[in-house]
Amino acid sequence: MANKRRDFLKKTTLATAGITLSSGINAMSAQSYNNIIGANDRINVAIQGLGRRYGAFINGIVAKDNNARLLYLCDVMQSQMHKAAEKVGKKISYKPKLEEDIKKILDDKNVDAVFMATPDHWHTPGAIMAMQAGKHVYLEKPCSHNAWENQLVVTAQKKYNKVVQMGNQQRSSPQSIKIIKDIHDGILGDAYKAIGFYANGRPKVPNPVKADPPQGLNWDLFQGPSPRKDYTHDTWNYNWHWYGWDFGTAEMGNNATHELDIARWALDVNYPKYVDVLAGKNHFKDDGWEMYDDMLATYTFGNGKIIQWDGVSRNAYKKYGRGRGTLIMGTEGSVMIDRDGFERFDRKGKLVEEMKSGKAEGGVALGGGGDLSTRHTVNFLNGIRGKEELTSPIEIGAKSQMLTHYANIAYRIDKGFDVDENSGTIFDREAMALWKRTYEPGWEPKL
Numbered sequence: 001m002a003n004k005r006r007d008f009l010k011k012t013t014l015a016t017a018g019i020t021l022s023s024g025i026n027a028m029s030a031q032s033y034n035n036i037i038g039a040n041d042r043i044n045v046a047i048q049g050l051g052r053r054y055g056a057f058i059n060g061i062v063a064k065d066n067n068a069r070l071l072y073l074c075d076v077m078q079s080q081m082h083k084a085a086e087k088v089g090k091k092i093s094y095k096p097k098l099e100e101d102i103k104k105i106l107d108d109k110n111v112d113a114v115f116m117a118t119p120d121h122w123h124t125p126g127a128i129m130a131m132q133a134g135k136h137v138y139l140e141k142p143c144s145h146n147a148w149e150n151q152l153v154v155t156a157q158k159k160y161n162k163v164v165q166m167g168n169q170q171r172s173s174p175q176s177i178k179i180i181k182d183i184h185d186g187i188l189g190d191a192y193k194a195i196g197f198y199a200n201g202r203p204k205v206p207n208p209v210k211a212d213p214p215q216g217l218n219w220d221l222f223q224g225p226s227p228r229k230d231y232t233h234d235t236w237n238y239n240w241h242w243y244g245w246d247f248g249t250a251e252m253g254n255n256a257t258h259e260l261d262i263a264r265w266a267l268d269v270n271y272p273k274y275v276d277v278l279a280g281k282n283h284f285k286d287d288g289w290e291m292y293d294d295m296l297a298t299y300t301f302g303n304g305k306i307i308q309w310d311g312v313s314r315n316a317y318k319k320y321g322r323g324r325g326t327l328i329m330g331t332e333g334s335v336m337i338d339r340d341g342f343e344r345f346d347r348k349g350k351l352v353e354e355m356k357s358g359k360a361e362g363g364v365a366l367g368g369g370g371d372l373s374t375r376h377t378v379n380f381l382n383g384i385r386g387k388e389e390l391t392s393p394i395e396i397g398a399k400s401q402m403l404t405h406y407a408n409i410a411y412r413i414d415k416g417f418d419v420d421e422n423s424g425t426i427f428d429r430e431a432m433a434l435w436k437r438t439y440e441p442g443w444e445p446k447l
Helices: 002-009 055-062 078-089 102-106 120-132 147-160 174-184 219-223 250-267 371-385 394-413
Strands: 043-048 068-074 097-099 113-116 136-139 164-166 191-199 274-280 294-300 306-312 324-330 333-338 341-346 351-356
Touching: 043 102, 043 371, 055 068, 055 078, 055 371, 068 078, 068 102, 078 097, 097 102, 102 113, 102 120, 113 120, 113 371, 120 136, 120 147, 136 371, 147 394, 164 371, 164 394, 174 250, 174 333, 174 341, 174 351, 191 250, 250 294, 250 306, 250 324, 250 333, 250 394, 274 394, 294 394, 306 394
Parallel strands: 043 068, 043 113, 068 097, 113 136, 136 164, 191 306
Antiparallel strands: 191 324, 274 294, 294 306, 324 333, 333 341, 341 351
């Protein structure tokens, strides 16, 4: 009987809900559309960064109805460019150009937009270079490497008036759009708490030792905005996430970005007034992992609302019955939201509504790609044409990203701190010392 009841509650389509991708979302300002491409014009795009994420954009780019053309594939590792060319070549009848230096691509006036899926330290500097060259930008998470960049990329979008979509693709989920609109309309009563969570079983990583860069890797271009240093073994292939703060933003920037965005969206809050974390490295203590692999972060907001992040990188026990998601709690019930949809419960814990896409994307697996990323890509292309409002314009995504920077700073200084709820500035000198990073001379982004 329970299964029959569950089937009765389950809705697998949104037709009867009467929602569209533009409902319940934050709109781009009208000023952002001044330079849009005509509705029927082809959009020429480049992809910078051909690691685990770029494949998520391909279906949206190559679909005939979207009238886009992939002009360039860009990566600092030759083997990744050739693998990507082979993979993409199975979906298109032409050959994109291969180029390791994004600056040369930005000089091409035929390029209208850039999809950026590089390591974290490249995101804001690369996005600003692209905007300055007149390109629209799909900017993968995290949209910034540090809090200073987080503010700068928003300022740049306003100055150069380009369409900039942040790559937190769950903002394009029809199920998430629908239930968060319902939460804002009071379906949970007063929503007062959100818990974002993530559990993964990442393995032991090598201890980095000085080595020659791998064949085909342009180590200088890989470092880009980061101060120059010698290459260490196995840095370039994903482990840059965990080898210090030169390139990565730890699991906060890597994965917490997504769930904290849903939490902030659902509770309809901006900056917190206080941030504190409990975090540490608890697994494989003798390996090369230099950051925390377990973090509990708490964000307290001025209206009494609370967001928590419960993330474990190297213990895959599913505390909430799944690998990742966001639990929203209200005075009249709760909602569990993930990339596959949502489940809503009344105050006594009884399931009263469920909506699933049946097309779960990514989970905690490396890489990504699927229905949500395709929707997000198409939304970006339609945003450039002025046909849709962006589901995740950079000024919205950056507010969520700031939560990850606060947590990383609190971990690094080993204490919590107060935040200005209006500006997002931290009231702590030690914390503010980590507001910005040091850049390789000539690489600091400037407007």
